[in-house]
Amino acid sequence: MLSFINLLSPYYMYIKFAHVIFVMMWAWSAVQAFTHYLIPAFSAWRQRPDDENAIKRRNWAIERFDDGVLFEHIAFPIVIITGLLLYVLGGWSTSANWLLLKLAIIVVLMIPIEIADYYLAHFGGNKARIRIAGDMQRYENMIQWHWLFFLITTPIIMLFATTIIFLAVVKPF
Amino acid sequence: MITTDFFGYPKLYNRISWAIAIYTTTGIYCFYTAIKYFFHNETSLLAWQPILVAFIFASLLARYIFLMMMFIDGQFYRKKLKKKHVTFDNKTA
Ligand code: HEM
Numbered sequence: 724m725l726s727f728i729n730l731l732s733p734y735y736m737y738i739k740f741a742h743v744i745f746v747m748m749w750a751w752s753a754v755q756a757f758t759h760y761l762i763p764a765f766s767a768w769r770q771r772p773d774d775e776n777a778i779k780r781r782n783w784a785i786e787r788f789d790d791g792v793l794f795e796h797i798a799f800p801i802v803i804i805t806g807l808l809l810y811v812l813g814g815w816s817t818s819a820n821w822l823l824l825k826l827a828i829i830v831v832l833m834i835p836i837e838i839a840d841y842y843l844a845h846f847g848g849n850k851a852r853i854r855i856a857g858d859m860q861r862y863e864n865m866i867q868w869h870w871l872f873f874l875i876t877t878p879i880i881m882l883f884a885t886t887i888i889f890l891a892v893v894k895p896f
Numbered sequence: 897m898i899t900t901d902f903f904g905y906p907k908l909y910n911r912i913s914w915a916i917a918i919y920t921t922t923g924i925y926c927f928y929t930a931i932k933y934f935f936h937n938e939t940s941l942l943a944w945q946p947i948l949v950a951f952i953f954a955s956l957l958a959r960y961i962f963l964m965m966m967f968i969d970g971q972f973y974r975k976k977l978k979k980k981h982v983t984f985d986n987k988t989a
Contacts, residue, residue: 768900769902823928823932828924831919831923831927832924860898870902875916878961
């Protein structure tokens with residue numbers, strides 16, 4: 724363990740660079756698609772739930788978005804791993820209050836949200852795969868669960884991702 | 897027949913927003929306080945003032961989540977969104 728720390732500690736700033744660049748990717752990579760493609764498609768469907776065109780566009784948008792969040796979902800584990808490395812190499816501890824609060828938010832909110840998101844986008848909830856399997860009732864259900872997931876998590880992510888980044892950069896206490 | 901009507905509705909959003917706000921606040925408070933208590937012998941957060949602050953925060957958070965859910969779900973802006981987002985290949989919309 725000690726030799727591992729000795730080996731990597733000269734690269735602390737490089738690891739920090741990786742941490743920050745992947746934080747950027749995690750935080751922002753899905754925003755444009757979400758705001759200007761997904762939300763309009765879903766809004767149209769919410770207003771006219773029986774409109775075939777609206778449903779078609781909604782389905783296309785969510786299937787693309789399932790793939791689109793790949794960037795975010797590659798970045799997240801890298802952020803966690805590099806974060807843990809910084810913690811060990813930098814000799815940080817939970818006596819740094821900003822870091823403890825940041826970790827609390829990550830453990831309580833971000834990790835559960837990301838687990839649900841991985842499932843909905845890439846595993847059991849992947850829409851394209853469900854469509855190809857031909858289970859259209861599950862397809863519709865998963866799209867609706869995914870929409871509820873967005874409704875719940877969007878305000879949380881907006882507020883708490885900003886808080887995490889603020890805490891890490893400003894280290895206010 | 898597959899129904900495409902969404903199962904969400906405002907009362908459910910209100911309940912969800914309270915549940916999430918309480919989970920979030922309690923979770924973060926307990927995590928933070930437990931580590932301070934068990935690893936640093938600090939008890940400053942185990943008092944009524946921080947708990948009151950947490951309670952006020954949870955209430956505001958619940959309201960914020962609820963309003964955002966309603967907003968994103970298009971519950972406030974039905975008419976406005978209709979024109980903007982129901983589109984080119986559906987002229988009757
Ligand atoms: C969603 C997850 C995370 C986000 C958004 C995030 C964000 C950030 C940002 C923006 C910085 C840069 C601060 C600066 O350069 O001034 C930073 C630094 C840091 N992060 Fe993270 N981080 C996350 C996860 C983690 C995890 C899981 C850990 C550790 C267990 C961690 C440990 C650290 C440490 C120790 C620093 C301080 C580096 C320094 O100032 O020398 N991070 N984080």
